[in-house]
Amino acid sequence: MSSTGLPPGLKLAYEVISPAEEATLVALIEAADLTCSAYDPGNPRASASFGWKYDFANDGFVRCVAMPEGFRALAETAATFAGLVSDDLAECLLNRYAPGAVIQPHCDKPVWEHVVGVSLGAPATMLFSHPDSGEELAVVLPPRSIYLLAGEARHVWRHALPPMRDTRHSITFRSLSAEGLRRLETCPNAI
Numbered sequence: 001m002s003s004t005g006l007p008p009g010l011k012l013a014y015e016v017i018s019p020a021e022e023a024t025l026v027a028l029i030e031a032a033d034l035t036c037s038a039y040d041p042g043n044p045r046a047s048a049s050f051g052w053k054y055d056f057a058n059d060g061f062v063r064c065v066a067m068p069e070g071f072r073a074l075a076e077t078a079a080t081f082a083g084l085v086s087d088d089l090a091e092c093l094l095n096r097y098a099p100g101a102v103i104q105p106h107c108d109k110p111v112w113e114h115v116v117g118v119s120l121g122a123p124a125t126m127l128f129s130h131p132d133s134g135e136e137l138a139v140v141l142p143p144r145s146i147y148l149l150a151g152e153a154r155h156v157w158r159h160a161l162p163p164m165r166d167t168r169h170s171i172t173f174r175s176l177s178a179e180g181l182r183r184l185e186t187c188p189n190a191i
C-alpha cells in the first residue's frame with residue numbers, strides 16, 4: 001500500500017515548459033531512432049540516448065551521437081534545476097512509453113550521479129520504495145513537470161513506473177558520478 005509524500009532528496013517542479021514546447025519535444029522524440037531494449041522483451045518502452053549511454057552488457061559506456069540542438073534549452077533548464085551546468089549532463093535519454101509500458105523498481109547505476117527527468121504527454125505515477133523499511137510513496141508526475149533524484153531518493157529508494165494507461169514521453173538527463181568519471185577514463189570509446 002503506497003502513500004503520498006516525497007522521498008528525501010526528490011525535488012519536483014511543475015510547468016517548466018509550455019504546451020507548445022512540450023509538443024515540439026514530443027515530435028523530436030518521435031523523430032529519433034527509438035528502440036525497445038533487448039533486456040526487457042515485451043515491454044513497449046522505446047528509448048534512444050545521446051552522449052554517453054550505460055552499457056548493461058559490458059558494464060561500461062557506449063558513446064552515442066551528440067544531443068541534437070532541439071534539446072539544448074531543456075538541458076539548460078534541467079541543469080539549472082539540478083544546480084549543474086549543461087555540460088555536466090553526460091547522457092540525454094529519450095523514452096516513449098506506449099500503453100502497458102513499465103519501468104521495474106530500480107536504482108540508477110552508480111556510474112551516474114544526478115538524475116533529472118522531464119515528463120511529457122500522459123501523466124505517470126512514480127512509485128518509490130524503501131529497500132529496508134518497505135515504505136512506498138506514490139509521486140504523480142504531470143506533463144511538463146521536472147524531477148531531480150538526489151540524496152536518498154537517488155541512492156537508497158528504488159523507483160518504478162507501473163503500466164502506463166496512455167502514451168507518455170520522458171527525457172532523462174544524467175550526470176556522471178566520481179565512479180562514472182573514473183570508468184569513462186578507461187572506456188575504449190572515450191576520447
Ligand SMILES: O=C(O)CCC(=O)C(=O)O
Binds near residue numbers: 171
Ligand atoms: O521516464 C522516467 O521518468 C523514468 C526513467 C527511469 O527511471 C530510467 O530511465 O531509469
